[in-house]
Structure formats: structure tokens, C-alpha cells
Amino acid sequence: MKFKELEDFLGTHFIYTYDNGWEYEWYAKNDHTVDYRIHGGMVAGRWVKNQEANIVKLTDGVFKVTWTEPTGTDVALDFMPDEYRMHGTIFFPKWVQEHPDITVCFQNEHIPLMEESREKYETYPKYLVPEFAKITYIGKAGQDNEDVISEAPYPGMTDDIRAGKYFDAPYHRLHK
Numbered sequence: 001m002k003f004k005e006l007e008d009f010l011g012t013h014f015i016y017t018y019d020n021g022w023e024y025e026w027y028a029k030n031d032h033t034v035d036y037r038i039h040g041g042m043v044a045g046r047w048v049k050n051q052e053a054n055i056v057k058l059t060d061g062v063f064k065v066t067w068t069e070p071t072g073t074d075v076a077l078d079f080m081p082d083e084y085r086m087h088g089t090i091f092f093p094k095w096v097q098e099h100p101d102i103t104v105c106f107q108n109e110h111i112p113l114m115e116e117s118r119e120k121y122e123t124y125p126k127y128l129v130p131e132f133a134k135i136t137y138i139g140k141a142g143q144d145n146e147d148v149i150s151e152a153p154y155p156g157m158t159d160d161i162r163a164g165k166y167f168d169a170p171y172h173r174l175h176k
């Protein structure tokens with residue numbers, strides 16, 4: 001199916017691997033909310049639900065997503081799903097680069113720690129990571145589906161999802 005309007009993009013679940021090897025999983029939960037899990041890279045193991053974001057259509061089939069996190073990390077993503085390509089820029093504060101372990105958690109349960117850490121440690125210079133990525137999976141999860149990102153990442157999870165072993169046909173999580 002071709003993507004054209006924002007409505008086509010909202011409710012879509014993606015897995016992609018950045019050209020630097022970092023693997024991410026990301027869900028356009030609704031027109032102002034995103035969920036994600038990080039499977040590879042500097043902060044592998046981190047996962048987040050209900051991050052407020054700005055999501056727009058740039059032109060037919062091209063979508064831009066931007067947000068700022070409790071850690072002070074800023075993110076800008078551009079999706080070209082029909083080409084199985086996206087581009088992401090992550091703007092990490094210095095402290096996340098120096099202490100990535102602090103951010104590797106289910107962030108929703110540790111918001112005060114993120115806010116304390118961004119005050120306690122240094123912000124600058126920021127560490128910019130601009131990378132293209134290859135989209136390896138596109139799933140039509142529907143909007144506000146709490147099953148899409150509902151547990152911590154585990155080794156082999158993205159292979160299970162791609163193999164159709166993780167979600168049933170109505171896009172609910174199997175083996176709960």
C-alpha cells in the first residue's frame with residue numbers, strides 16, 4: 001500500500017536500522033504521540049511510551065516527526081516509507097553520551113531521574129547523530145494500540161516481529 005496522507009502514516013509501526021548499525025523500533029501512536037524501543041546502538045535497551053511529538057506530512061508520502069525528551073535529547077525523523085528509507089537526527093546532550101546507562105530503562109518509570117540527571121551533568125557540546133536508515137519492517141498497527149510497544153526489548157525481538165511471530169492479525173501481542 002502506498003503512503004500519501006498523514007492518516008496513512010498514523011498508526012504505523014516501523015523497524016529500521018541506521019547506516020551506523022543502530023536498530024530502532026518506532027510507532028506513530030496518534031497525531032501527537034510516539035512510542036519506541038531501542039534494539040541496538042549507544043542506548044540499546046531503552047524504551048519509551050507516550051512521548052509527545054510533532055508529526056506532519058511534508059509532501060505526499062513524506063512525514064516529519066520531532067520531539068524533545070525529559071533527558072534533554074532532541075530528535076528529528078523524516079520517513080519515506082514507500083522507499084523503505086528514513087533519516088533521523090538525534091541531538092544527545094553531553095551527559096547522555098557520557099552516561100548512556102542512566103537512560104537505558106523503561107523511561108516512563110524513571111522521569112524524575114532523567115530530569116535530575118539533565119541538571120546534574122553537562123549538556124554541551126551536544127553529540128549529533130545524523131543518519132539514514134533502511135526500514136526493515138512496516139506494520140499497520142492502528143492508532144492507540146497499547147500492545148505495539150508493551151515490554152522491554154529482548155534479543156531476537158525484531159526478528160520475531162518480522163517473522164510474524166509477535167502480533168496476531170488484529171495486531172495484538174501474542175504470548176502475553
Ligand SMILES: C=Cc1ccc(O)cc1
Pocket residue numbers: 024026036073075077088090
Ligand atoms: C532518542 C529517541 C529516538 C527514537 C527513534 C529514533 O529513530 C531515534 C531516536
